[in-house]
Amino acid sequence: MHWIIFLILFPLLPAVLLLVFKSASVQKWIVLISSVFICTGAIGLAITNTQGQAQYFQIGSDFFNWLIVAGDIALALVFLYICRRLPLKLYWIPLLVIVQYGAVVWYDLTGRVPETQVCLFIDNLSLIMALIIGIVGSLITIYTVGYMQHYHEEHPEVPDRRGEFLAAIFLFFFAMYGIIFSNSITWIYFFWKITTLCSFIMIRYSLSEEAIHNAFRALWMLLIGGLAFSASILYVSNHCGTVELHRLVAMDKTIVLLPILLISFAGLNKAAQFPFAKWLLGAMVAPTPSSALLHSSTMVKAGVYITLRCSPVLENTWAGMMVAFIGGLSFLAGSALAISQRDGKKVLAYSTIGNLGLIILCAGIGSHRVLWAAVLLIIFHALAKALMFLCVGTVEQQTGSRDIEEMHGLISRMPVLTIIMLVGIAGMFLAPFGMLISKWAVIEALANKNPVFAPVVIFGGSLMLFFWAKWMGKLVSVIGPQPSQEKGIGIEWIAFYGLGLLTVLICALYPLVGRYMIEPLYGYDPMLSWRVELTVGIMLGLMILLPLGFFVHWKNLVHVKPYLSGANVTDPHQFMGSFGSARDWSFKNYYIHKYFGEERLFRGAIVGSIVLALLMFFMVKP
């Protein structure tokens, strides 16, 4: 219990300190020390609490409930303050704030919200999320220190407010821990909105017109989710008699399906599923650490986390099936759209939307084996995606571009970073790494009971393979000895090595993760059978041996130039043209805008998802 309070409240301290102390080196030490504390806290919590049973905690007095209400009011005022300079035609943004907060605060103050006794709880899912936030989050925060240093060197026009950025990160930790440990949905609502605020602060960091515009777009889209959340609080207060989540998910479905559906809707919204995908794509304009932390491994995971919490209610209902369909649609659309993107961060964003869609699909279906796979997906996706975002961020800083075509031959220019990137990409789709094991588990689970969904996962997986593989191809092209572009990367290496190692390690240890962390939640899964573990073990062992071959000197290799119909010249990227002068040749990947381009697919996905969302709400009636 004390660990929980520590984890929730402690990050506020560095947040405040970072606003007070402006010196970069002091900030670095604050960040490092706090990260170590948070990381240790999360690990300590995990070690001391793996009995597997959910534990519930009561807080004696009503004081904290009133604190949350005060927090709500303060947050509403902050949001209105943010909107103060908006043009009148965007009236609906402050309107969203007023409506949802007005309703919730009124209910709170007039005592219509039932009393909460059990405010905090943990179970293994919270522990897993806590570990992800603690470990992955800390590594990203450490990376941020180095990243922001380079960022401000390269962008002198952006005012240096890195203290605010780092403070927003720690505020975010506070909010995330609040979400995963809270049992009362009013509390979750409060912390939920704080993550929205953090997202807003981070997206608008560079204060460019595009950044501010995208920040407001993220704000209003996320406020819609908040509106759904507040509507569910009102409904629950009127009809269900309790706001405690653990009681709500155990209630009779005919009473509780609608508010749970509203909460799932908020989850879909936060996880940037269609039709809300646009805010995540716009958020890519933010500095990379926010993309890594908020928009791939943690905040959007809160969305899928809450949907997973709701899945016991969604199981075996038509509404739940619609949630699964929205997830499936997002998976397919996200994977297809990523094929046509050249911007590295956009590819990662669409891939995130896709993978979260897969997790939502599992949550909507709700059977135990599927949920087992979903948790595995959460873990591995958080690791690999965070790693990829950090790598792309550094590549952009070192080479000046995050266009995938500019990453041609990166293995010759930045060998160590490229190998880590290859581990990250492989971790996203290749056997025997984590995401593949998770997808395998999903297909096996779906084939069991819901085979109609298996093709969605299969097609989405094949699409994913295409865009990841062609990115790998770009990185792996060997262009001959080049000057290294890796100089100047400092503290970021901690994050790279840490996340890279974890990606491989957790994959190797997935049976342990499964047995001790997931099995208590959802029961035994055949993925833990010794035959599966042996197969994965053999393949992973082989993969780990792979880099060794790079150090062997192969005998009898004769180096020749690539075949260019005999027209080779000295420069490998040129050939002798027909007028007797050397001409350039270049090769670009296929982006296939005709079929996978944003113009057609994006609109189609939005229309499809709106239809499904409407169906979802209509199917609540028994």
Added chain:
Amino acid sequence: MTDLYAPIGHILLYIFLAPLFGGVLVGLDRIVTARMQSRYGPPLLQPFYDVLKLLRKQNLTVNRFHSYFLCWFLVFMLVSGSMFFVGSDLLMVIFAFIVADMFLVLSAYSTNSPYSSIGAERELLQMLSAEPMMLIAAVGLYMVTGSFDVSVIASSGDLLILYLPGVFLGLVYVLTIKLRKSPFDLSTSHHAHQELVKGVTTEFAGPSLALIEIEHWYEMILLLGMVYLFFAFNTILAVVVTLLVYFLEVLIDNTNARVKWELMLKSAWLVTLVLGIGNLFVLYFVFHR
């Protein structure tokens, strides 16, 4: 410990016998092709002569990595095929197969050569076209037999083909893609198609090329093994059907010109949707309700 002998035996049989059978099948392919073209064709064992000659040639490389990646192509192909013939999970067999193919693609990309890179890109498109159908075939087999394990499927005794005709036809369609036969030999081809020189295999010479050839034999035996599963209830019938399917592929190879990747992708996905997923739907609604 004794129950390890059978799997190890199967693995060794696969590792040593598959290339022999594969080579003979390729030799048959070339003879049948020649006869269809009113020629005599090479001797039956010609593929073996080719490989043995290539092994003794100079190993020309562009950099020291791409041949190394090819070794891993072989390793994972052996892993995939061994898993299949040992009887383990069909999904993982296909995923390991994908990893093997990925190493071929990476090997081609790493050469930084235009023909190789185009070949690699097209190889990825081929994978995009063919993999969904293969995985759906696995799901279909699960729906009928209740297990993904090849050993269970092979010994189930059900007339799988009666339950899964659409899936089988779909699998035969994408078999053309995986076996690199016209009209779907976009990434590399055994015939002299100079539009992309040799595509994926352009920069490989001597022993590397021999390795690719051997890997194709292993691949072919694995794929024909998947076809075999649908008729596994009767061994002789299954072998005959497998050989007939192979002959059909040779026939298609000789009567079609290569198509553009768009036609390959669209037609493969159409076949997957209509035949593959349609079959799954019928199974689900007719038998599970």
Added chain:
Amino acid sequence: MAFIKRSPWIFHYDGSSCNGCDIEILACLTPMYDVERFGVINTGNPKHSDILLITGSINTQNQQVVKTIYEQMGYPKAVIAVGTCATSGHFFAECYNTLGGVDTTIPVDLYIPGCAVRPEAIIDSVVQSLGILEEKHKRRQGAQKMGAV
């Protein structure tokens, strides 16, 4: 190594030929003459081939190309100059841009005169070159054993 005799793969390059000899080479691949009986495959790639069949003479524009292609073939390799133009330049030999036959640029193992060369002569030369390839292979192996290569 007997196997190179059983599986000679050819690479055909047109230097500046009028295409007469080229068509005769391609005729060898047709059902009429069917060189695949001998295991011959026409690869489009020097890195895959053993025998280089060159038609036409060498001029200033293609000299470097021919050298590059020859370098991109692996040992053991043989060069056959098909047709009189490849042998000596024929009556183009004194043109301002023609440098002569193939042997001005790369070592040639077999010369087949003719304008155009008959398919039977081409097949005969390929068969003869098999012996040359075998000999080269043996010599190279011997040199390798002595550590010279």
